[in-house]
Amino acid sequence: MALADDIKAEVTKIFKDQWSRRTGQVVPEPESISLSNEAVEFEQATVLYADLSGSTAMVDGKKWWFAAEVYKTFLHCAAKLVRAEGGSITSYDGDRIMGVFIGDYQCTRAARCGLKINFAVQKIVNPALAARYPDANYSAKQVVGIDVSSIRAARTGVRGGNDIVWVGRAANYAAKLTDLDLAQRTWITEAVYNRINDAAKFGGEPKENMWKKFKWSQHDDMTIYGSIWTWRL
Template sequence: MTLKDDVTKGVNDVLAASWKTENATVVPETEDVALANGAKLLDATYLYADMADSTGLAQGYDSPAVAQVMRAYLNAATRILNAQGGKIRSFDGDRVMAIFIGNAKNTDAATAGLKLNRVLDEIINPALKKKWPSFKWVMTHGVGIDTGQAMIVRGGVRGHNDLVSIGRAPNIAAKLSEVRGGKRINITSAVYSKLNAGAKIGDNGNDMWTKMGTTTYGSNQVTYYGSSWRKGL
């Protein structure tokens, strides 16, 4: 079989398969989803955390330093997301994605973002300055959060595949993590409306979230709220 024949057969097999869809009550692992045509439906909140200005970092410093900085961010984000109940299902360069489920999924995700804000300001950036006193680059990030039903499938071929989340929530969360120039965390109105007081109201009694407006992603009109507030660990 030529490579063309192999690719053609693979595409046709994927398009011919009928989905075997199941409702999920836990965040699936890769092996929980059949490669050929398995799918899990999950009511979940998606969080993407994306270290900002990695291009400026990479162009201004040598690779070993850049790698340490990126690993520091991903290490800290992973610990915060895990501690807040998130299930990490994707790393992409300097970005990490976590899935939250349960009655408090929106509050848990927002709280994770607020805690990560504090980690950047009080742990990571001081540590970078201590290690490299002449370091000019300052770490910041974008966090995007949305909630809704997602379809989780496996993409790729046998031996080379991973989970892929399909739906508005993962797509919009990823887009909101790329917003720059405003607040560090951006959440949809659907997430904001489900926050408990601890994730919505600051110690001074003020709302930690500001309505940022409405934007369009594809066919979706998305109203979102932003915050650069911080929560203690």
């Protein structure tokens, strides 16, 4: 009963305590937020999720070390590119990575990052994979989801084992966009699309829109945009 009483008391405390809030200037580290009801607020932040598609089938059908190498190469590329575009890596979750972009041109930088991840998977990871394992009959494929909204960061967990939870539309929608299984590898909401500059919207010669408009049936047919394009590194 001691453990149950302890959990019950903490749950009651969390629901009862008032929240303290402060405006965020940088993406916080867990240690900078208390485990009490404290939140760091961002009026606008752009969240990117990059997810490796079909990883369950890969784990079921391939050797563990093959899957581990695919995970590591994909996550390495995604992490390097998030940081190169000025984003902060906020979590690794199995075969996915979450990045948060704040400040000027955050939507443009996040969208460009998604297109660069597509380039890295198609032009770097898969050629290296095919060269090392020519008989594997496997190609890595990813989906990136991006949204922008106001968002709050809070610290959750227990002492010695905790992390930051991001509360706001952008975190949820960006993650849900990675569930889409179409040809498009990078997905952005209309809110992101309306904020990216023309260089991140139009490519090729002559210029054409790199983003195709869709209705997101899982979310009340809201407008989203998907892209099959890559951005050369």
